[in-house]
Amino acid sequence: MNNYTLVAIIIIYLAVLFYIAFLAEKKRQSKWVNNPYVYTLSLAVYCSAWTYYGSVGIAANSGINFLPIYLGPVIAAPLWIVVLRKIIRISKQHKISSIADFISLRYGNNRFLGALVTIVCLFGTLPYISLQLKAVSETFEIMSDDTSYISTTVIDDSTFYVALLLAIFATFFGTQNADASEKHKGIIASVAFESVLKLVFFLIIGAYVTFYLFDGTTDIYNQISITENFKELTTLSGVEDGFNWLFLIGLSFMAIFLLPRQFQVSVLENNREKHLKKAIWLFPLYLLLFNIFVIFIAWAGKLTFGSTENAEYYSLLLPLENGNSFLATLVFLGGFSAVISMVIVSTLALSTMVSNNLIIPYGFLDKFIKNQPERNSKYIKSIRRISIFTIIITAYFFYVSFSKELSLYSIGLISFVIIAQLAPSFFIGLYWNRGSSKAAVAGIIVGFLIAVYTLVLPFTIQAYTGTDDFTQYGLLGVSELKPYALFGIDFLSPPAHAFFWSMTFNLMSYLVFSLISKGNYRERNYAEMFVDSKNFSTLQDSALVWKGEAYVSDIKSVLVRFLGEKRATRALTIFFTKYKLPQDTQLADARLINFSEKLLTGSIGSASAKILIASVVKEEQISLVEVLKILEESKENIVSNKVLLEKSKELSQLSSKLKDANEELISKDKQKDEFLDTVAHELKTPITGIRAATELLMDEDDDMPKEIKAQFLKNILQDSDRLGRLIHNILDFEKLETGRLNLDMQYHDIQKTITKAISSISQIAAKKDVKIINKNLHVFSTNYDEDRILQVLTNLLSNAIKFCEPNTGEIIIDYKLGNEMVEISVTDNGKGIPVEDHDFIFDKFYQSQDQNTRKPQGSGLGLAITKQIVDKHNGKIWAKKGLKNGATLVFTIPFK
Amino acid sequence: MKKRHEQKLVVLSIALFLIFNVPFILVFNFEGAVFGVPTLYFSIFSIWLLSIVISYIVLKRHYE
Numbered sequence: 001m002n003n004y005t006l007v008a009i010i011i012i013y014l015a016v017l018f019y020i021a022f023l024a025e026k027k028r029q030s031k032w033v034n035n036p037y038v039y040t041l042s043l044a045v046y047c048s049a050w051t052y053y054g055s056v057g058i059a060a061n062s063g064i065n066f067l068p069i070y071l072g073p074v075i076a077a078p079l080w081i082v083v084l085r086k087i088i089r090i091s092k093q094h095k096i097s098s099i100a101d102f103i104s105l106r107y108g109n110n111r112f113l114g115a116l117v118t119i120v121c122l123f124g125t126l127p128y129i130s131l132q133l134k135a136v137s138e139t140f141e142i143m144s145d146d147t148s149y150i151s152t153t154v155i156d157d158s159t160f161y162v163a164l165l166l167a168i169f170a171t172f173f174g175t176q177n178a179d180a181s182e183k184h185k186g187i188i189a190s191v192a193f194e195s196v197l198k199l200v201f202f203l204i205i206g207a208y209v210t211f212y213l214f215d216g217t218t219d220i221y222n223q224i225s226i227t228e229n230f231k232e233l234t235t236l237s238g239v240e241d242g243f244n245w246l247f248l249i250g251l252s253f254m255a256i257f258l259l260p261r262q263f264q265v266s267v268l269e270n271n272r273e274k275h276l277k278k279a280i281w282l283f284p285l286y287l288l289l290f291n292i293f294v295i296f297i298a299w300a301g302k303l304t305f306g307s308t309e310n311a312e313y314y315s316l317l318l319p320l321e322n323g324n325s326f327l328a329t330l331v332f333l334g335g336f337s338a339v340i341s342m343v344i345v346s347t348l349a350l351s352t353m354v355s356n357n358l359i360i361p362y363g364f365l366d367k368f369i370k371n372q373p374e375r376n377s378k379y380i381k382s383i384r385r386i387s388i389f390t391i392i393i394t395a396y397f398f399y400v401s402f403s404k405e406l407s408l409y410s411i412g413l414i415s416f417v418i419i420a421q422l423a424p425s426f427f428i429g430l431y432w433n434r435g436s437s438k439a440a441v442a443g444i445i446v447g448f449l450i451a452v453y454t455l456v457l458p459f460t461i462q463a464y465t466g467t468d469d470f471t472q473y474g475l476l477g478v479s480e481l482k483p484y485a486l487f488g489i490d491f492l493s494p495p496a497h498a499f500f501w502s503m504t505f506n507l508m509s510y511l512v513f514s515l516i517s518k519g520n521y522r523e524r525n526y527a528e529m530f531v532d533s534k535n536f537s538t539l540q541d542s543a544l545v546w547k548g549e550a551y552v553s554d555i556k557s558v559l560v561r562f563l564g565e566k567r568a569t570r571a572l573t574i575f576f577t578k579y580k581l582p583q584d585t586q587l588a589d590a591r592l593i594n595f596s597e598k599l600l601t602g603s604i605g606s607a608s609a610k611i612l613i614a615s616v617v618k619e620e621q622i623s624l625v626e627v628l629k630i631l632e633e634s635k636e637n638i639v640s641n642k643v644l645l646e647k648s649k650e651l652s653q654l655s656s657k658l659k660d661a662n663e664e665l666i667s668k669d670k671q672k673d674e675f676l677d678t679v680a681h682e683l684k685t686p687i688t689g690i691r692a693a694t695e696l697l698m699d700e701d702d703d704m705p706k707e708i709k710a711q712f713l714k715n716i717l718q719d720s721d722r723l724g725r726l727i728h729n730i731l732d733f734e735k736l737e738t739g740r741l742n743l744d745m746q747y748h749d750i751q752k753t754i755t756k757a758i759s760s761i762s763q764i765a766a767k768k769d770v771k772i773i774n775k776n777l778h779v780f781s782t783n784y785d786e787d788r789i790l791q792v793l794t795n796l797l798s799n800a801i802k803f804c805e806p807n808t809g810e811i812i813i814d815y816k817l818g819n820e821m822v823e824i825s826v827t828d829n830g831k832g833i834p835v836e837d838h839d840f841i842f843d844k845f846y847q848s849q850d851q852n853t854r855k856p857q858g859s860g861l862g863l864a865i866t867k868q869i870v871d872k873h874n875g876k877i878w879a880k881k882g883l884k885n886g887a888t889l890v891f892t893i894p895f896k
Numbered sequence: 897m898k899k900r901h902e903q904k905l906v907v908l909s910i911a912l913f914l915i916f917n918v919p920f921i922l923v924f925n926f927e928g929a930v931f932g933v934p935t936l937y938f939s940i941f942s943i944w945l946l947s948i949v950i951s952y953i954v955l956k957r958h959y960e
Contacts, residue, residue, distance in 0.1 A: 234934035280951050
């Protein structure tokens, strides 16, 4: 393809990316920018040119070793729910803007540690960026017709210009805000877009090679499996190889957390914690899709070209070989996307670190204090912009001097090993509060030096001297010091070997130093905040222990320098309102110190923020013991607050229960009163009758006719009968209602009981000439208290008789079986129950309206007692509604 | 998400670590192919996919 066409394609593609980033910045709140898919796709910045081209190279040359780079993240992904979420929470809480900030803050805002982490990250990332440039340059060469063209100077090397374009892109979207903890939505959106492209194009080329050029996976396998050394490509060669494998997995496990670009996208650019829900399963799926066709492209290339010299670019060479330059362009663009996203996110992350943890705290602070706010933010932005350019250009020169000889894979692994040196202080520091800053520094330095000795030095020396004496014979000819086989451990691959030694010493130094040297109080304070982040996040600004003399006006003047008058005043107003302090507070407390440090952290890094604030306040030294005591107390306060809250909840529940109970009692009492009133009234009526009759009999002894006398005596007898019945009923009812009655449950035949009830009442019925029909003559036996059910039946029957017309009255008693209950009904053809009475007939002393006009015929307790008895049997009783004439009363007795 | 369900994912991660490393990985370490995919690759990819499905189910059910 023509060189100019290719350049035009690159420029058009970059323009598209610019446009996407621009749109995303403009619509920062849009759903298209803030969703879990964009988050997951931005994590895929992990798949750089190394994945895109390097994997195929490894698969063709040394087999399965490209996989552990992805297995580490696959193992790590489920852990994210615990680990990454904790990191995200802490970072949000402290407004952290880079991994250097994160680690240095954990160890008491240690300035030196932040700088050290930055340097390690620089060493780890520069080769990585140069790897990307190498891929761009080499693919460019392959794509252009001019294969003999070799750039001799920087000026006519197209890679240099590509690097510059990337730097401009990163500068434009990465440094819009002086506060680096702000989100970079434009960059993230373009990264997500590129992640889609690179995956889709890689899958397309994979499918093209496998199913178009060859006849499916089996075809490739059958052809390749008869070639030499095939076994090595598909299996591990034994336990020694297994160790390499293990260390590579460990390496990539750490890298997915620690690589500056991964920290940037997974932690700093995380909008919502819940996006993790998707990312945890979607990201491994993305990686899986990316790896499926790797072996087939590698083998297809091997079969087509014979040699594995240019194996890394098989995915480009295969379509070109078959004359499909369109497909090759797609692949080129996919690889280019992988490069752009990696380079941009990495430089963004690195430039923040370089400015916030290296340049500003070590040189520009004094200047900043004197400067005007507008100029300060301008300065900060320019420092970052210059850093971005410097980083990319340094990476370019690294590529020119070293990377040409090295494979993508080996450069990538060098980066991983160097970055992994942060692991002990990062991971252990998250869960162990004793890890101290001295130990972190010692561990990182020791590990870094070993990694340099065992991995970086050999190829550097070789590049300069042209001999491999150093690797062959070791330092000064001592064979124990051979960089690829320290102390005779020679079975590991160089990266695994370097990882093993550096990590061992790093880890041990970290652990041992942590235990020997006690950190100072400030360190321990931050350690507690990180380790116990859940508890301390509720403490918020009070989590920082601080004692001394400070004035709000001094702190405000520092804030104003970096945030500007308006933002500083607003921030302080918010602070005072939040903690309910008067707006004109003069003395600053620990919370304000912590709050202001956090405010500044985003702009100038945590170390500088601490130094700046410390410069305007007079801090008193506190002993470690005191710090721990204060922390313990505030934690206990939280706990006891929680306990108090729970207690008060319980109490309020209890009081509402009491209230209910009280109301019930009051209503019961009222009912009782009403009951007594009614009982008294009911008792008074017959007594009045008796008394009146007796008086008459006594007064007019002689001249009363005998019949009248007899009539009076009969009345007295009737009334005392009624009185007796009433008292009996009241006692009975009382017994039932207070639950003092125990049922005598026996196995009886319901039919016999009905017959008994009918015969006991038959005299009364006969007197009124009412017919009683026992309809269901079948035998059915169940458990119940016969005497009581008899009482119920007689009651219902006598009621029925009462309301029947003489001579024509007819009562039907019937029973049916239902679901685990027997339903007994008593139906009469009397005047029926008025609709308005239906709900009340079972209430005690309820007498139907029209009965008031006559002398009441019952005690008013009959149906109430009946209901109580049925209830006691766990049955139900009701009057059927909607009957045209007559009444039907039904009750049930359950059985099992 | 309740602690218990978070721990399901942690255990998944531990299981993956064990199964992807020696000596477990050597169980699948022999020649041969399934649908043209060598056995070792095929087993790793299957376990990989399985872990995705498991995390998906756990998160779908229990993430609040």
